Amino acid sequence: MSRAPNETWKLGAAALAARVRDGRVSVTDAVESGWVGPASMWEHDVNAVAHHDAEVRREAAAGASGQGPLAGVPVLVKDNLCTVEYPTTCASRILAGYRAPYDATVIRRLREAGAVIVGKGNMDEFAMGSSNEYSAYGPTRNPFDLSRVPGGSSGGPAAAVAYGLVPVALGSDTGGSVRQPASFCGVYGLKPTYGRLSRYGLVAFGSSLDQVGIFARHARDVAVTYAVLAGEDGYDATTRLGPAPDVSTFAAGVKGLRFGWPANLWAQGVDAAIVAALERSAIALERAGAVRVVLDFLPGTYGVAAYYLVATAEASSNLARFDGVRYGFRHEEAADVRAMYTRTRSEGFGPEVQRRILLGTYALSSGYYDAYYLKAQRARTRIRREFQSAFAQCDFMLLPAAPSLAFKVGEKTDDPLAMYLSDVFTIGANLAGIPGLTVPAGRTSENLPVGVQMLGPEDSEPNLLRAARALEVGGDVALLSTDEDPEFVWPTKR
Amino acid sequence: MAYEAVIGLECHIQLKTRTKMFCGCEVEFGRPANWNTCPVCLGLPGALPRTNITAIAYALRLGLALGCDIRHESVFARKNYFYPDMPKNYQVTQYDLPLCEHGTLPVVVEGESRTFELMRIHCEEDAGKSFHPERVGDRRISRLEFNRAGTPLLELVTEPVLRTPAECAAFLTQLRKLVRALGISDGDMEKGQLRCDANVSLRPVGQSALGVKTEIKNLNSIKGVEKGVTAEIDRQRRELESGARIVQATLLYDADHDKLAIMRTKESAHDYRYFPEPDLPVLRVTDADLDAARAALPELPWVREARFVSQYGLPPYDAAVLGDSRELADYYEACARGGDAKLASNWIMTEVLRVRNDRGWPLEKWAEQVPAPRMRAFLDKVAAKELPGPVAKQVFAWMADEAGSVDELLALHGIQVQGSAEDLRPLVLQVLDENPGPVAQYLAGKTITIGYLTGAVMKKSGGQAVPQVVQQLLAEELARRG
Ligand SMILES: [Zn+2]
Numbered sequence: 001m002s003r004a005p006n007e008t009w010k011l012g013a014a015a016l017a018a019r020v021r022d023g024r025v026s027v028t029d030a031v032e033s034g035w036v037g038p039a040s041m042w043e044h045d046v047n048a049v050a051h052h053d054a055e056v057r058r059e060a061a062a063g064a065s066g067q068g069p070l071a072g073v074p075v076l077v078k079d080n081l082c083t084v085e086y087p088t089t090c091a092s093r094i095l096a097g098y099r100a101p102y103d104a105t106v107i108r109r110l111r112e113a114g115a116v117i118v119g120k121g122n123m124d125e126f127a128m129g130s131s132n133e134y135s136a137y138g139p140t141r142n143p144f145d146l147s148r149v150p151g152g153s154s155g156g157p158a159a160a161v162a163y164g165l166v167p168v169a170l171g172s173d174t175g176g177s178v179r180q181p182a183s184f185c186g187v188y189g190l191k192p193t194y195g196r197l198s199r200y201g202l203v204a205f206g207s208s209l210d211q212v213g214i215f216a217r218h219a220r221d222v223a224v225t226y227a228v229l230a231g232e233d234g235y236d237a238t239t240r241l242g243p244a245p246d247v248s249t250f251a252a253g254v255k256g257l258r259f260g261w262p263a264n265l266w267a268q269g270v271d272a273a274i275v276a277a278l279e280r281s282a283i284a285l286e287r288a289g290a291v292r293v294v295l296d297f298l299p300g301t302y303g304v305a306a307y308y309l310v311a312t313a314e315a316s317s318n319l320a321r322f323d324g325v326r327y328g329f330r331h332e333e334a335a336d337v338r339a340m341y342t343r344t345r346s347e348g349f350g351p352e353v354q355r356r357i358l359l360g361t362y363a364l365s366s367g368y369y370d371a372y373y374l375k376a377q378r379a380r381t382r383i384r385r386e387f388q389s390a391f392a393q394c395d396f397m398l399l400p401a402a403p404s405l406a407f408k409v410g411e412k413t414d415d416p417l418a419m420y421l422s423d424v425f426t427i428g429a430n431l432a433g434i435p436g437l438t439v440p441a442g443r444t445s446e447n448l449p450v451g452v453q454m455l456g457p458e459d460s461e462p463n464l465l466r467a468a469r470a471l472e473v474g475g476d477v478a479l480l481s482t483d484e485d486p487e488f489v490w491p492t493k494r
Numbered sequence: 495m496a497y498e499a500v501i502g503l504e505c506h507i508q509l510k511t512r513t514k515m516f517c518g519c520e521v522e523f524g525r526p527a528n529w530n531t532c533p534v535c536l537g538l539p540g541a542l543p544r545t546n547i548t549a550i551a552y553a554l555r556l557g558l559a560l561g562c563d564i565r566h567e568s569v570f571a572r573k574n575y576f577y578p579d580m581p582k583n584y585q586v587t588q589y590d591l592p593l594c595e596h597g598t599l600p601v602v603v604e605g606e607s608r609t610f611e612l613m614r615i616h617c618e619e620d621a622g623k624s625f626h627p628e629r630v631g632d633r634r635i636s637r638l639e640f641n642r643a644g645t646p647l648l649e650l651v652t653e654p655v656l657r658t659p660a661e662c663a664a665f666l667t668q669l670r671k672l673v674r675a676l677g678i679s680d681g682d683m684e685k686g687q688l689r690c691d692a693n694v695s696l697r698p699v700g701q702s703a704l705g706v707k708t709e710i711k712n713l714n715s716i717k718g719v720e721k722g723v724t725a726e727i728d729r730q731r732r733e734l735e736s737g738a739r740i741v742q743a744t745l746l747y748d749a750d751h752d753k754l755a756i757m758r759t760k761e762s763a764h765d766y767r768y769f770p771e772p773d774l775p776v777l778r779v780t781d782a783d784l785d786a787a788r789a790a791l792p793e794l795p796w797v798r799e800a801r802f803v804s805q806y807g808l809p810p811y812d813a814a815v816l817g818d819s820r821e822l823a824d825y826y827e828a829c830a831r832g833g834d835a836k837l838a839s840n841w842i843m844t845e846v847l848r849v850r851n852d853r854g855w856p857l858e859k860w861a862e863q864v865p866a867p868r869m870r871a872f873l874d875k876v877a878a879k880e881l882p883g884p885v886a887k888q889v890f891a892w893m894a895d896e897a898g899s900v901d902e903l904l905a906l907h908g909i910q911v912q913g914s915a916e917d918l919r920p921l922v923l924q925v926l927d928e929n930p931g932p933v934a935q936y937l938a939g940k941t942i943t944i945g946y947l948t949g950a951v952m953k954k955s956g957g958q959a960v961p962q963v964v965q966q967l968l969a970e971e972l973a974r975r976g
Contacts, residue, residue: 207772320583364767
């Protein structure tokens with residue numbers, strides 16, 4: 001079945017790349033489709049893009065090979081991934097105008113796979129936030145309801161995939177920053193196993209927690225992109241050695257797989273629409289032949305505390321380099337270097353980043369290190385073990401990605417602690433280094449997307465993607481291996 | 495009251511690896527400012543470190559040479575503090591789990607053999623350099639230069655076991671000799687390849703508890719260490735004797751003015767907020783790594799020097815001079831083995847080292863011009879008394895600039911050594927008898943006439959005699975007649 005050229009923007013990444021490879025669609029048409037089509041009407045209201053440049057984009061398209069698994073696929077990447085042709089500012093004033101002299105490893109691999117980087121996605125400053133409201137470029141809005149947040153911190157890339165600007169986008173996930181906005185925006189969002197994707201060129205927030213993540217509208221596109229990006233990198237000593245797990249089996253179905261059902265986790269405090277979506281998803285998985293294993297799994301109430309200690313401690317050190325000395329913003333009115341540091345950092349960083357730097361500095365201070373950082377690392381070891389024993393009973397588990405649906409802009413900015421607590425379902429994967437995948441699970445009667453999350457043990461991406469594909473076809477095994485993607489649906493009427 | 499000083503040294507050894515500690519930039523001098531840099535050593539956003547395994551191998555070499563306990567799993571840590579020439583505002587170093595611990599360095603101090611205990615050795619990265627301040631128009635600016643940033647360093651910390659400035663100097667001299675012998679550093683303090691901070695405290699003689707210590711930084715020569723430590727011991731003694739207390743502080747030593755200045759006191763001390771470097775995995779050292787490092791160990795300098803004494807019969811002083819560098823010791827052995835070892839020692843210690851000092855030649859340059867086999871052939875001729883003393887010196891001087899064997903050089907310069915000096919003596923006596931005038935003048939003090947007499951002998955010999963030998967014989971015979 002062929003589509004009219006003006007519907008190119010609706011295609012998924014794999015479908016688009018196939019058309020580019022066999023010459024049905026030119027790279028330029030593929031890359032421009034989101035910008036010239038109806039999707040372009042959304043960007044003004046959504047504000048998903050922090051940097052783009054039509055000329056750079058066209059040049060990149062003209063120079064692309066038109067070959068490879070992502071041939072001609074336009075990709076928006078979060079503004080904390082280094083790219084030579086666009087600024088890399090982490091949506092922070094302190095990096096105003098900064099251009100990296102090198103491409104992140106994941107960017108290089110995207111280009112080698114034929115993809116074209118079309119711009120940088122809006123985000124919470126330095127990936128610190130869950131709502132995309134802490135951005136130097138202004139908040140990103142949820143395309144399903146412009147009065148609501150898209151989630152964060154990778155809100156820009158998530159929203160852009162949702163409204164159809166690009167079929168694939170990259171984010172980063174330190175405590176849920178890919179999986180939570182994926183659930184708020186109704187797209188797939190994968191945080192791979194720690195060390196599977198290189199962090200080289202990802203501006204660090206919490207080094208032991210950060211992973212580059214993938215947004216897409218189809219399970220297949222997540223699998224294709226993961227296969228392009230995953231693997232050892234000599235530039236990142238924390239990447240896992242050896243070949244990445246093979247995700248080409250994503251359409252193999254879930255027959256015989258056991259999925260954990262830790263219903264105690266959502267006994268209270270979770271939106272009823274999410275609980276209902278979890279039940280629908282479980283039934284669909286069972287219909288496809290998976291087995292539900294009821295788990296009593298409580299990965300400790302100390303998870304949020306441990307996470308915020310480790311993440312802020314590492315961040316306080318990682319962000320020390322932004323001092324006005326060598327690049328980015330510098331406060332010019334300072335009598336000496338100490339004053340220059342203070343004024344540059346006080347004006348260059350936003351309030352949430354400053355809060356976390358102070359918290360992390362405190363946690364590492366002499367006299368407090370044992371009580372905070374060391375204890376948090378012990379809690380982390382325990383959480384890892386709790387996940388291990390849970391995964392002795394199942395191949396992956398189903399759980400919420402967030403306790404709520406997309407909330408209103410401004411609803412939580414005055415209460416940082418409430419914002420931190422909303423990460424409760426996602427931070428475990430970062431603390432334990434395991435993969436997590438958010439899968440769209442329909443919309444509420446108010447047209448808000450609902451997502452569910454799956455977590456698996458290290459290197460279980462193939463199983464997570466098999467489950468995602470099974471859910472994509474509603475558990476109907478007959479549809480598993482159809483190449484045709486489901487029709488694109490607009491977030492709202494415009 | 496009599497006081498005793500307690501001194502601990504903290505030495506930084508710049509490794510001569512080809513590339514930096516955590517990136518692929520070359521470590522080389524003389525490049526334009528900020529040439530040897532990349533996103534990693536400039537601390538650009540998103541860049542990550544990767545460990546230079548050669549630097550680790552060098553650290554293992556030093557650790558094994560000093561008999562340290564080597565940790566099979568050690569941990570890199572971040573030391574956090576702000577300084578403009580430190581690109582990330584943290585230094586990647588090691589903290590509570592260093593690569594090497596304990597061990598000792600054997601040192602001879604004023605003729606006496608001692609061993610000094612070490613606390614630890616670990617790997618870390620160097621900072622860049624600041625140049626300040628400079629006036630540009632109405633602004634004062636500082637320049638930053640990052641070619642050095644990320645250069646591999648080993649930090650070696652002693653226990654507080656040194657007592658005198660002389661011990662500090664001997665310790666550093668021996669350490670420098672060791673790192674050079676191991677081939678891991680050039681150890682040149684003037685170039686910052688070997689740096690030293692000293693912790694100094696005083697306590698009443700007989701007391702075992704340590705006094706309050708101060709740290710002296712910026713000691714950039716062995717003399718400087720000796721003088722800086724002396725100055726600080728004197729300062730602390732004066733304070734204590736006047737009834738004052740020592741305040742824990744960091745001092746800077748100004749070698750030009752032999753003065754100490756307080757940089758900061760304990761109240762303003764840094765809290766470095768150490769924590770394990772999350773960008774690097776645990777540093778694992780396998781038995782195979784240790785075997786490889788052990789195989790790369792040369793004969794240690796102090797072992798070699800002892801062998802020079804026992805095997806070649808050298809005095810300990812000669813052994814120490816020749817053992818100063820591996821190259822010199824190798825050169826010596828190549829010249830000495832199987833020949834006249836003492837003669838080789840004399841010639842190398844006096845003449846070769848003189849050329850080195852006079853001409854500023856490094857030993858490699860000398861060894862290139864006069865490789866050991868050439869030197870050995872020369873020494874063999876001297877030993878066989880085929881070259882009279884003065885001729886030998888002349889030939890040695892030619893060798894430094896000209897190619898050719900000893901015989902070729904003699905031929906080239908028209909000198910034929912015919913038999914021994916004794917064969918010339920009759921000619922000398924004959925000339926003296928034939929020239930009573932110049933002889934009388936010489937004996938009256940006009941010694942310049944020896945030139946005329948030499949010429950006369952040369953003429954009689956048909957130009958075959960060596961002028962230096964003739965002159966020596968004439969001087970002997972004239973002295974006899976005086
Ligand atoms: Zn470098």
